[in-house]
Amino acid sequence: MTWREPTYRMVDGERIDGAWCHIWRRYQMGGRYYLDDLVVFADGTITCGERTDLAGLAKKLAAGHWAVTDPEAPPLPDPPSKWEARYSEPLTPEGFLLEVADRIEELSRRPTAGQRCWDAIRRYEQQPTESNRELLRVAYLAVPAHLRVFVLGDMDRQDRPLRILLTDIGVAVDGDGPVVTVEMHQSVLDYFARIDQAVQDEQERRAVRYADDPAEAGRPVLVSHQAVYPQGWPDEPGLFTLRNEYPAPVEFAGDSYASVQHGYWALSAADASDRSRIRDAASGSEAHDLGGRATRRSDWSDVRLAVMAGLLRAKFTQHPELARVLLSTGDARISYTGLADAPFWRDVSDDRGRNWMGRLLELTRSELLAQQLLRT
Incomplete structure (x- = not known):
């Protein structure tokens, strides 16, 4: 039986880890068997169209409602010699019950x-x-x-x-x-x-x-949420300052930009007039929109990571109060989320998300810490 994980369910805010495999389930109409997903959780809960436990699973298997092998498949022949046999013993309901019990132990870290x-x-x-x-x-x-x-x-x-x-x-x-x-x-x-x-x-x-x-576990993942402040950004620096649209002026590559967002999209533009319009945009959001419409440099896909890394380095070295915020995240992995940025830059729950912003923030944090250590 092939198990797949991770999966989980939430109970009163607590994550209960699980794993799942295929099992044959008999439906009432016609008595035919179909493949279904049997999910086992660390607390002993088992689901397959309905919720049960290990004792309930045993009853389902004994009654023929669920089956661990294809009921329509012919039985495997006995090996001519048990000592010489090169494959495992057949999967049986009894063996599967032991396997499920073992899976519960593993999920429970026992x-x-x-x-x-x-x-x-x-x-x-x-x-x-x-x-x-x-x-x-x-x-x-x-x-x-x-x-x-x-x-x-x-x-x-x-x-x-x-x-x-x-x-x-x-x-x-x-x-x-x-x-x-x-x-x-x-x-x-x-x-x-x-x-x-x-x-x-x-x-x-x-x-x-x-x-x-590291000998010890790191901090939990820190999620950098996209935030909107209709009344203006708070005066006291917080984690929102990690966002690229936060208005922190930066000097980079011989020019000044009102935020990392302004600098990134301005430098992406192929035309000088577009670069100027993006640089002078009223907000990071407007700079993003203008930059998205402008024609990009032909080599932008090759240099964009280096440009973003340089802009972040400039932002946090030129604004010590923002550097303190970034350093306060310790060694936590930073998950940069939101909807405004492409999946290349942010953390997405599927395989499109590359989270490069989170990675570059972690790199910048390491550089800031190294600079502190060199000064002491």
């Missing part, structure tokens, strides 16, 4: 059956006793049967090392596989030791490669 199985492996490595081997057996069998071949993340050996280790000495693995020996059990322990060493080596490499990665 250990999954696979993670608990690895914990049991580590425990057995440290103390290879029969009691710990039995605990490992319980943990392994708690993994949904159709997912056990993936539990070790080894596409060559799959879960065979565990199947060997959990088979008693002198007994054939899976009934038709090799007869287990003491040496085979030891080879499995050696296999896990090699995995442990590889994990440790990779952690050490990452510690070097990611040495400058």
Whole structure:
């Protein structure tokens, strides 16, 4: 079963994370099955045309109202040898229930059956006793049967090392596989030791490669909203000063502009007379409209990011009070929203949004902070 995420729902202002997959759902008329979306949430809520929970899902599957495989598809033939089989066990309603329960654990940031199985492996490595081997057996069998071949993340050996280790000495693995020996059990322990060493080596490499990665989580995303002030902009600088239309005069490229908006659109124009009209516009909004109608420079798509970066640098270095506002956002990602700017510049919920304004504001903030550090 292929799960897709993220999805979520809001409950009393709280975001409840979820994931979804396809399932076959039987409709009353005609009794035909159709593919539908089954959504599972971290609080245990399950939806598929109606709201239920894990117990309700079990009843739906038992009654045949929902199905985890195509009811009209012929059953898969049994493999000639379980030991030699290279694919997982068939998906069953019982296995799917375990998988859904595991998905709820994962969404709730709790250990999954696979993670608990690895914990049991580590425990057995440290103390290879029969009691710990039995605990490992319980943990392994708690993994949904159709997912056990993936539990070790080894596409060559799959879960065979565990199947060997959990088979008693002198007994054939899976009934038709090799007869287990003491040496085979030891080879499995050696296999896990090699995995442990590889994990440790990779952690050490990452510690070097990611040495400058922040150790703590950053601030929540800061959303820069497009704002309208019919009575004029507030006197006390606030986050609204991050907007390009905010009237903060800038000196850039040998000219003066009433705002970043004026400068950007003036510099985009190919004709000198258009540049002058845009520069002298009564407001940032008017400069935007005039600039949108003017013929643009042929190289504008190549230089516009550099021009915008330069205008922002000028704005915040020439106005220390605005720099303080930008620096107050810390390391928060800045989401620049609104409807006036093209998706290239703003944050949009689909793949059109590039949020370049937010990115350039973050870059400018980093430059301001670096300048402060160099002065101290």
